[in-house]
Amino acid sequence: MKFCSSCAAPVALKIPDDDTRERFVCTQCGMIHYQNPNMVVGSVPVWDIQGEVKVLLCKRAIEPRYGYWTLPAGFMENQESCRQAAQRETIEEAGANIELHELFSVLSVPHVDQVHLFYRASLIDTNFHAGTESLAVQLFSEKEIPWDEIAFPTVAQTLKFFFEDLRQTRLGSPFRLHEHDFHRSIQTD
Amino acid sequence: MKFCSSCAAPVALKIPDDDTRERFVCTQCGMIHYQNPNMVVGSVPVWDIQGEVKVLLCKRAIEPRYGYWTLPAGFMENQESCRQAAQRETIEEAGANIELHELFSVLSVPHVDQVHLFYRASLIDTNFHAGTESLAVQLFSEKEIPWDEIAFPTVAQTLKFFFEDLRQTRLGSPFRLHEHDFHRSIQTD
Ligand SMILES: [Zn+2]
Ligand SMILES: [Zn+2]
Known part of the structure; x- marks a missing residue:
C-alpha cells in the first residue's frame, strides 16, 4: 500500500x-x-458408496498450486455468511449439490494472514463437474487420496482429521470440531 | 474506495x-x-465462585456502543492465529489472565461483513482491570447480566449459548460449538 x-x-x-x-x-x-486476515471457506463433500466413504476433491486450474488437488474452498465474500460461502465455493469449483453439515475444522495460517474453515457436507447426487477454477473433480476413498499432490497443508490436515473421525464414528463417537494452527511457512509454488 | x-x-x-x-x-x-469480511475474535472468560459461574464483561469506552457491555473481543490482526487474537483481546480489554479453551461460537454477520468467534476461557485469577478501551470490567452471574445493555447481538447470543450449555454440563453433556447467522440489521448507535 x-x-x-x-x-x-x-x-x-x-x-x-x-x-x-x-x-x-x-x-x-x-x-x-x-x-486484516482473510477467511477461506470450503467443504468436505462426502459420498457413501455401499458403506465406502469417498471425498470429492478438485484439481486446481489456477495458481497457486496449479494441478494439485484441493477441497472446494475459496475466499469468503462480503455480504455472505460462512455457510453461504462454503456452499457457494462448492458449487463454483465442483458443481456439486451438497447438504451442508456443521463446521468441522478451523485452521489459522498466520504467516499468510488467513483463517481456513471447512464444513462437513453430503453430496446429494453425483452430478458434479469441474468449475472454471478446476481441471477435474473426482471422488477419493482414504486409500485413493493423492497425499503427495494435495495443494495446501490445511486441506491435507482437514482430510486427516476427517478420516480419523470417520473411524471413530464407527465406534459410536460423533464428528467433532478440529482446531489447528500452522505456524511454519507454506509452500505456495 | x-x-x-x-x-x-x-x-x-x-x-x-x-x-x-x-x-x-x-x-x-x-x-x-x-x-473481504473481517474477523472479530474474543473469549468468554469464566470464574467459578464456590460453584457459581460468573462471566467477565467489559463496559465499552469506545464507539460504537459506548457504555454498553461486551465480552472481550476485537478485530483479528495479521500475523496471528485465532487463539492468539482471543488471548490478546482479553488481555488488552480486560487485563485478564486466562486459560483459553476450545472454540465456542461462530457467528456470521453478513450485513456488516464480519464473522465473530468466541472461545471459552477460565480466569486464572481475579487480577483483571479495565484496558484503555474499557470503562470497567466486572464479573456477572447469569441473573446479574445486564441483558438490556449488551453491546452486540453476537455477544448476547454467545452468553445465551454459554448459560444454556452450562446447565447441560450439570446433566453430563459437554460444551459444544454453536453456529449462528445474523441476517438482519444490527443496531450500532
Ligand atoms: Zn493502480
Ligand atoms: Zn487520504
Missing part, C-alpha cells in the same frame, strides 16, 4: 493514537487503512 | 475476467482491490 484509497495522497506507516501497531495512515486526510 | 492504493489512479467498479462480481479495479495499473 502506497497511496490513500480515499484521497490518493501518499500513506506512511505510523502508530495511531490509542493503538499499539504500525498502520498505513494517510499523510493528507489522516485515514487509517487497517489490514 | 476511490483511488488505487498502489498507483493513486482512480478505480472503477467492474467485473474482472474470470470473476462474477464487481470489484474495484484500477483504471491505470489494472490492480484488482478485493474487499
Whole structure:
C-alpha cells in the first residue's frame, strides 16, 4: 500500500493514537487503512458408496498450486455468511449439490494472514463437474487420496482429521470440531 | 474506495475476467482491490465462585456502543492465529489472565461483513482491570447480566449459548460449538 484509497495522497506507516501497531495512515486526510486476515471457506463433500466413504476433491486450474488437488474452498465474500460461502465455493469449483453439515475444522495460517474453515457436507447426487477454477473433480476413498499432490497443508490436515473421525464414528463417537494452527511457512509454488 | 492504493489512479467498479462480481479495479495499473469480511475474535472468560459461574464483561469506552457491555473481543490482526487474537483481546480489554479453551461460537454477520468467534476461557485469577478501551470490567452471574445493555447481538447470543450449555454440563453433556447467522440489521448507535 502506497497511496490513500480515499484521497490518493501518499500513506506512511505510523502508530495511531490509542493503538499499539504500525498502520498505513494517510499523510493528507489522516485515514487509517487497517489490514486484516482473510477467511477461506470450503467443504468436505462426502459420498457413501455401499458403506465406502469417498471425498470429492478438485484439481486446481489456477495458481497457486496449479494441478494439485484441493477441497472446494475459496475466499469468503462480503455480504455472505460462512455457510453461504462454503456452499457457494462448492458449487463454483465442483458443481456439486451438497447438504451442508456443521463446521468441522478451523485452521489459522498466520504467516499468510488467513483463517481456513471447512464444513462437513453430503453430496446429494453425483452430478458434479469441474468449475472454471478446476481441471477435474473426482471422488477419493482414504486409500485413493493423492497425499503427495494435495495443494495446501490445511486441506491435507482437514482430510486427516476427517478420516480419523470417520473411524471413530464407527465406534459410536460423533464428528467433532478440529482446531489447528500452522505456524511454519507454506509452500505456495 | 476511490483511488488505487498502489498507483493513486482512480478505480472503477467492474467485473474482472474470470470473476462474477464487481470489484474495484484500477483504471491505470489494472490492480484488482478485493474487499473481504473481517474477523472479530474474543473469549468468554469464566470464574467459578464456590460453584457459581460468573462471566467477565467489559463496559465499552469506545464507539460504537459506548457504555454498553461486551465480552472481550476485537478485530483479528495479521500475523496471528485465532487463539492468539482471543488471548490478546482479553488481555488488552480486560487485563485478564486466562486459560483459553476450545472454540465456542461462530457467528456470521453478513450485513456488516464480519464473522465473530468466541472461545471459552477460565480466569486464572481475579487480577483483571479495565484496558484503555474499557470503562470497567466486572464479573456477572447469569441473573446479574445486564441483558438490556449488551453491546452486540453476537455477544448476547454467545452468553445465551454459554448459560444454556452450562446447565447441560450439570446433566453430563459437554460444551459444544454453536453456529449462528445474523441476517438482519444490527443496531450500532
Ligand atoms: Zn487520504
Ligand atoms: Zn493502480
